[in-house]
Amino acid sequence: MTKWKMNLSRRMAMGLMGATMLTGSLAAPAFAQDDFPSETITFVCAFPAGSGADVLVRYLAEAVSETSGATVIVENKAGAAGNIAAEFTARADPDGYTVYVHAGSSTAMNYHLWNNPPIDPRTDLRGVAAINRQPFYILVPADSPHQTIEDLNAFLLEAGEDATYSTTATSGRVLGAAYVQALGVNPVEVQYATGPDALVDLMSGAVDFGVADPVFAMVHAEDGTMRVLATGAGERMGIAPDIPTLVESGLDVAQIGWWAAWVPAETPDDVVMKLNEMFQAALEDEETTAFLNSMGGDVWVASPEEVDAMMVESVDEAEELVEIADLPKN
Amino acid sequence: MMSDFFANLSLGFSVALSAAGLGWCFIGVALGTFVGVLPGIGALAAIALLLPLTFGLEPTYALIMLAGIYYGSNYGGGIASILLNLPGTPTSAVTCIDGYPMARNGRAGVALFTTATASFFGSAIGMIIMAIFSPMLAAAALRFSAPEYFSLMVLGLVAAAMLGSGSPFRALAMIFFGLILGLVGRDLTSGLLRFTYGVDELYEGLPLVAIALGIFGLPEIIRNAGHLQRSRIRSKDITFASMIPTRDEVKRAVPAAIRGTGLGAFFGALPGTGGLLASFMSYALEKKVSKHPERFGKGAIEGVAGPEAANNSAVQTAFIPTLTLGIPGDVIMAIMMGAMIIHGIQPGAQVLTSHPDLFWGLTASFLVGNLMLLILNIPLIGMWVRILSIPYSVLYPFIIAFICIGVYSVNGSVVDLGVLLFFGLLGCVMQYLKFEPAPLVLGLILGPMLEQNLRRGLQLYRGDYTEFLTRPISATFLLISLFIIVWSFWGAMKTRRMRRQMRAAEEQAAE
Numbered sequence: 023m024t025k026w027k028m029n030l031s032r033r034m035a036m037g038l039m040g041a042t043m044l045t046g047s048l049a050a051p052a053f054a055q056d057d058f059p060s061e062t063i064t065f066v067c068a069f070p071a072g073s074g075a076d077v078l079v080r081y082l083a084e085a086v087s088e089t090s091g092a093t094v095i096v097e098n099k100a101g102a103a104g105n106i107a108a109e110f111t112a113r114a115d116p117d118g119y120t121v122y123v124h125a126g127s128s129t130a131m132n133y134h135l136w137n138n139p140p141i142d143p144r145t146d147l148r149g150v151a152a153i154n155r156q157p158f159y160i161l162v163p164a165d166s167p168h169q170t171i172e173d174l175n176a177f178l179l180e181a182g183e184d185a186t187y188s189t190t191a192t193s194g195r196v197l198g199a200a201y202v203q204a205l206g207v208n209p210v211e212v213q214y215a216t217g218p219d220a221l222v223d224l225m226s227g228a229v230d231f232g233v234a235d236p237v238f239a240m241v242h243a244e245d246g247t248m249r250v251l252a253t254g255a256g257e258r259m260g261i262a263p264d265i266p267t268l269v270e271s272g273l274d275v276a277q278i279g280w281w282a283a284w285v286p287a288e289t290p291d292d293v294v295m296k297l298n299e300m301f302q303a304a305l306e307d308e309e310t311t312a313f314l315n316s317m318g319g320d321v322w323v324a325s326p327e328e329v330d331a332m333m334v335e336s337v338d339e340a341e342e343l344v345e346i347a348d349l350p351k352n
Numbered sequence: 353m354m355s356d357f358f359a360n361l362s363l364g365f366s367v368a369l370s371a372a373g374l375g376w377c378f379i380g381v382a383l384g385t386f387v388g389v390l391p392g393i394g395a396l397a398a399i400a401l402l403l404p405l406t407f408g409l410e411p412t413y414a415l416i417m418l419a420g421i422y423y424g425s426n427y428g429g430g431i432a433s434i435l436l437n438l439p440g441t442p443t444s445a446v447t448c449i450d451g452y453p454m455a456r457n458g459r460a461g462v463a464l465f466t467t468a469t470a471s472f473f474g475s476a477i478g479m480i481i482m483a484i485f486s487p488m489l490a491a492a493a494l495r496f497s498a499p500e501y502f503s504l505m506v507l508g509l510v511a512a513a514m515l516g517s518g519s520p521f522r523a524l525a526m527i528f529f530g531l532i533l534g535l536v537g538r539d540l541t542s543g544l545l546r547f548t549y550g551v552d553e554l555y556e557g558l559p560l561v562a563i564a565l566g567i568f569g570l571p572e573i574i575r576n577a578g579h580l581q582r583s584r585i586r587s588k589d590i591t592f593a594s595m596i597p598t599r600d601e602v603k604r605a606v607p608a609a610i611r612g613t614g615l616g617a618f619f620g621a622l623p624g625t626g627g628l629l630a631s632f633m634s635y636a637l638e639k640k641v642s643k644h645p646e647r648f649g650k651g652a653i654e655g656v657a658g659p660e661a662a663n664n665s666a667v668q669t670a671f672i673p674t675l676t677l678g679i680p681g682d683v684i685m686a687i688m689m690g691a692m693i694i695h696g697i698q699p700g701a702q703v704l705t706s707h708p709d710l711f712w713g714l715t716a717s718f719l720v721g722n723l724m725l726l727i728l729n730i731p732l733i734g735m736w737v738r739i740l741s742i743p744y745s746v747l748y749p750f751i752i753a754f755i756c757i758g759v760y761s762v763n764g765s766v767v768d769l770g771v772l773l774f775f776g777l778l779g780c781v782m783q784y785l786k787f788e789p790a791p792l793v794l795g796l797i798l799g800p801m802l803e804q805n806l807r808r809g810l811q812l813y814r815g816d817y818t819e820f821l822t823r824p825i826s827a828t829f830l831l832i833s834l835f836i837i838v839w840s841f842w843g844a845m846k847t848r849r850m851r852r853q854m855r856a857a858e859e860q861a862a863e
Contacts, residue, residue, distance in 0.1 A: 070694065070763065077696060100763050102552035103538075135543075140552070186812060192543070212811045213540050215804070218698035228497050228812050352538075352545040 058118055058293050059092040059300075065283075066111050066122045067096050068104035078281070079123045081313055082153065085304040092300065103192070104128055105140050112146040116286040118293035121150065126329070127279040130336035131192055134344045137351050144337055146287050149329025150294055151301035153281035156319025157255035158197045159239035159265070161248045162231045163224050171252040171271050174231055178207045181230070185209035188220040188232040192349070197254040197277050198233040199347035204273040224248070236279075236318020254278070260320040277343070280322060280336075282329045294326050360712045361483065367713030368720045372413055380417035381721045384424020385728055388444075389432050389736050390747065395425035397569045397751070399687050400561045401758035403694070411695035412710045416717040418691055422684055423475060423667045423718065426627070427725045430467035430660055431736050434460060438576065443627040443663040446635045450648060450655030457651045461594030462601060466653055467660050468729035470609040472722050474661035477613045478620065478668030479718040485621070486704065486711070490676040492825070493701035498809035499820045503829035504679060505802045508623035510833040512794050514840040515619075515629055523791045526782075530795020531802070533558055540800075541807050553767035557800060560690070560793075562759045562768040564683045566775030567782070567789040569755050573748050574780055595730065601653045608638050608654035612661035620666030623673045623681045623798075627663035628790065634662035668718055675703050675711060679801070683790070686797045 065083045069075035080096050087094040099107035104124055114120035129143045141147065160171065168174040178185050187209055189198045195213065202209055212229055214220035217238030224232050225247065234248075240262075242248035253265050256276025268275040283301060285294065304310055305321055314321050324332070367373050387398040398421050406414035429444030434451035447467065454463040496504075513523040536547045537557030548554040597605065612634040619630040638658040639648045648655050670681040678700035680686035689699050697707055704711050729736070759772045779789055813819040820826050 098764060100556070101765065102555040105552055105555075106765075195543075210811055210814070212808055214808075215540055216698060218700060218702060221700075221702065222494060223497055223812070226495070226497060350542055350544045352543075 058296050059090075061119055062093045062095055063119050063121060065094060065096045066107045066120060066124075067098045068100060068107035068122075068124050070098055070100040075124070078314075078317060081310075082123060082301075082304065085307060085310045086300050089303040089307060090300040103132055103135070105132055105136065108132070108143065108147065109140040111284060112141045112286055114286050116288035116290070118285055118289050118297055120285065121297065122147065122284045123153070124281065124284075125193075125279050126282045126333055127193065127277075127336055127340075130333060130340040131196070131344065133337055134340050135192075135349060135351060143284075144330075144334050147284040147333075148287045148289055148294060149324075149326045149333060150283040150285055150297045151305075151326065152322045152324035152329050152332070153283065153301070153305065154314045154317070154319040155255070155259075155278050155280045155322045156236040156317060157253045157259065157278050158191075158193050159234055159236065159250045159254065159318075160197075160201065160231060160252040160268070161224075161234050161239055161243070161250045163227065164247055164249050166227070166231075166249065168231070168251065169249075171266060171268070174251055175205055175271060177230070178202070178205060178209060181207075181209070183208050183210065186212055186229045188212050188214050188224060188229045188234075190214050190217050190220060190233070190238075191235055193277070193279055194233040194235065195349065196343045196347045197275070200275045200277065200343065201233070201254075201268060201273065203346055204268070204275050221247075240316070240318040261315045261318070279319070280332065281319075282324070282332070284329075298326055357483070360487075360708065361716065363708060364712030364714075364716030365720075367412060367709050368416070368716035372410075373416060373713065373717060374720065376409070376413040376417040377420050377717050377721045378724055380420020381424035381427075381724050382728065384421035384426075385428035385431075385725065385736060386739065387421070388425035388428020388430075389739050390428075390742075390751075394429075394568065394572075395422045396684050396687065397565055397755055397758070398425065399684060399691075400565055400762075401754055403561075403687070403691055404758075404761040406691065407694065411692065411697055411707075412713045414691060414695060415688070415710065415714050416721075418688055419671070419714060419717065420721045422688070423664060423721065424725055426660075426664050426667055427468060427471050427729050428736065430471065430656075431464065431729075431733070432740065434463045434467065434656075435737065436740060443631055444660075445628075446631040446659040446663075447656055449635065450650070450652045453649065453651035454653065454656065459651065462597045462653070463656055464733055465595035465597060465730060466601075466605055466656050468726055470605065470612070470657040470661040471664040471729075472726045473609050474613045474616055474663070474665035475668055475722040476719060478617050478665035479715060479722075481617045481621075481665075482668050482672050482718075483712075483715050486672050486676050486715075489672060490701040490704045493677050495825065496677065496701075497823075498805040498812060499823050499826040500829070501677075501679070502802060502805040502809055503820060503826040503833075504623065504677070505798045505805065507829045507833045507836075508679070508681070509795065509798060509802070510836050511622055511629075512791050514836050515633075519786075520840060520844070522787050526787055526789070526791040527795040530792040530797075531799040533563075533792075534796045534799025534803070537800075540804055541811075551767060553763075553765050558796065559759070559763065559765075559768045559771055560683075560686060560797065561762050562771040563775045563796065564687070564793055565755050565759055566772040567779040567793065568683070570752070570772075570776030571779035571783045571789075573751060574776075575783065577744060577748050595733075597653070605653045605657035608634075608658035609661040611637060611641075612658035613665045616662035616665030616667075617669045619662075620669035620681070621672045623677075623679045627666035627670070627682075630666040631659035631663040634658040664722075671714070674699060675714075676701055680797060683793045683797065686793075 065079055067076050067079040076098060083094040083096050099110045107122060108129055111120055111122035133139045133143055162168050168177055187198055189195045189211055198211060217234050220232055223229050239250050243250045250265050252268050253259055254275065255278045256267060256269055258265065258267060302323055305323055311321050383398060384395060387395060399418050426443060429439060430447050433439045433444045433447040434455050437448050437452040439445040439448055451463045509527055513527050514520050536554055538545050538555050615634045615637065616630040620627065635655055635658060638654040639645050642654060670685055673679045673681055674685045674689055680689045692699050697703065756769060759768050782789060809820060
């Protein structure tokens with residue numbers, strides 16, 4: 023049994039903690055910051071309990087709590103693709119007890135998807151530590167005639183508008199759009215809410231290829247139903263060194279999702295550094311690495327400054343990507 | 353094939369009969385009976401309330417418990433219907449019609465015994481049907497693409513509107529209202545927000561749990577609170593000896609239960625209809641086949657046995673489309689589906705292959721749970737009867753508080769509480785105007801799926817609508833929908849003509 027398959031009573035306790043988290047955070051008295059963390063730390067998750075993102079955040083909460091001895095709970099503030107959780111964190115007390123754990127790439131994208139973005143992630147949030155880097159993948163069903171990404175490229179160039187592809191999530195739409203634009207083709211995009219939704223149409227050949235999230239891609243590559251042809255990342259991933267990049271076939275496409283943790287912008291340096299140490303200690307754990315790899319990505323350890331720099335870069339990149347994918351602003 | 357079936361079942365029973373399986377199953381059915389007995393709080397409220405508490409559980413046990421609440425509440429619902437003439441759950445409303453008169457005739461014990469045994473029979477057969485047909489349907493589901501899903505949802509909505517217990521026009525109006533409400537939130541295809549009016553919390557659409565609890569739970573409590581009648585049932589009146597039916601009663605009840613089970617199994621598996629319709633249909637059927645239809649409404653045991661068997665068998669078969677196609681048949685199934693998604697399991701054809709322990713464990717737990725319910729409901733009936741003596745002035749404020757906590761705990765959003773309040777008030781108005789809430793919620797659940805699959809089908813087939821009509825499975829669903837529409841209009845016309853003839857005959861007689 024790995025740590026992930028925790029024993030029943032432990033998992034129950036976590037569940038009960040989740041249910042009572044609101045009362046818990048209210049009951050904790052306020053202490054001075056010199057011995058941070060002396061109170062319960064809350065990880066804010068931007069997706070509902072049980073979603074893929076929630077699984078990751080809860081795992082990290084468990085891992086950080088185990089290595090540091092601090093009490094860490096998860097609070098789900100779902101909605102508006104993470105805007106609600108990001109805004110909640112940005113407006114929380116800058117004492118280090120409210121930590122936003124989310125994909126920085128989506129947070130950057132959100133800044134360009136709203137006409138009035140509730141926060142500017144570059145100035146309203148302060149990076150604490152990075153977590154991982156996980157790209158989306160281009161895949162075909164196992165019985166597809168396309169063996170390599172070159173096969174698929176050739177097919178798409180020939181088929182033109184007769185080809186179709188499935189996408190899930192904003193990251194999938196953006197990667198798909200960038201890929202077909204770089205190739206200079208215009209196949210029909212079919213959107214699905216989740217990977218499993220698209221599974222039947224991928225398997226039956228109703229769509230010619232799919233742009234899939236890392237978890238879906240890894241799970242189905244492993245069970246033999248799908249063949250992963252390329253990664254959306256600019257470099258080959260440590261967990262899947264055999265999967266080529268799109269750059270290798272001469273396409274200028276390099277997109278990577280990255281997860282990190284943030285606190286409100288005004289949080290003092292010593293608290294941020296302490297949190298960074300707590301995250302680094304958790305990421306050094308072998309089981310954490312194995313878990314993050316199973317989510318389809320590589321562990322990424324970074325300083326608070328590197329996270330902030332990555333956010334600035336991502337916000338710039340996102341503006342261009344939103345344009346390429348022709349995503350509407352709300 | 354056959355050996356597979358038994359291997360699967362034995363896998364299922366190994367899960368259901370494990371200590372944890374038995375424990376969570378028992379908690380589920382006991383809670384289910386409890387909320388079923390209490391008027392005003394149904395399985396829906398209980399499941400929505402307990403959902404957050406299951407986050408830490410293994411998904412299989414979480415579902416075993418939540419499902420136990422669902423079918424357990426059907427047993428409990430019969431108790432309040434028979435003893436107080438207050439249906440604890442909507443599906444047991446039919447049981448009131450003959451169950452309460454039976455109690456007034458001094459046959460309360462027999463009525464309760466009939467409810468429990470007919471429910472058990474219906475459930476057991478329903479479970480067997482589920483075990484046999486789910487793998488077949490799941491295999492067929494691998495050929496389901498967007499047009500098939502779209503047409504199946506059309507069928508579900510048509511069935512809900514046309515075959516419901518109330519007026520088809522009111523039901524149709526409610527379905528369209530539900531479909532419109534389903535538009536709120538982010539449009540998957542374009543990514544644009546629709547009808548959110550700047551409220552970011554509505555990004556994912558209107559909160560289903562808040563609406564369901566608001567529209568089903570609050571009005572029921574408010575209505576029941578309006579006439580506070582204290583029960584005069586004493587638990588010692590219901591003795592074990594009083595529960596034994598006469599030979600004549602057995603002879604009338606058994607065929608009714610068998611017919612009810614068949615009806616229930618069919619309508620339960622059809623998305624959009626569920627147990628309520630099945631129990632009404634069964635009651636109508638029993639009245640039609642009876643040699644003494646005049647006894648109905650005055651304590652006919654067939655009127656208890658048939659509908660109870662029907663609604664329990666429907667509850668079991670309702671899991672078939674939910675687990676194999678990912679299409680919830682009713683609101684409770686939608687919440688159960690939500691529970692699966694929360695536990696990281698995408699409902700659909702893959703569940704059987706990717707989580708066989710969950711599917712077969714759940715199926716086997718139905719049999720185990722129903723056996724527990726049989727024990728809870730026959731020897732221990734006195735305990736449940738005593739619950740009915742809790743004063744409502746104590747009970748109802750608690751239930752409302754729990755509903756609010758339950759709604760808030762799903763997303764931690766105050767907006768959801770506003771939605772709860774709004775739909776609670778709307779539910780009261782709808783109840784007053786005799787609009788049923790079920791079609792509205794069904795429209796809300798199926799609406800976004802209907803739209804997505806229609807648009808996805810058009811994307812996949814380059815805007816070709818004929819694809820929906822020429823693909824055989826899709827065409828079959830659409831044909832059945834058409835048949836239901838024609839059949840119910842023909843039926844409505846026939847009754848109107850009959851009524852006119854009768855009126856003419858009466859007028860003639862008067863002259």
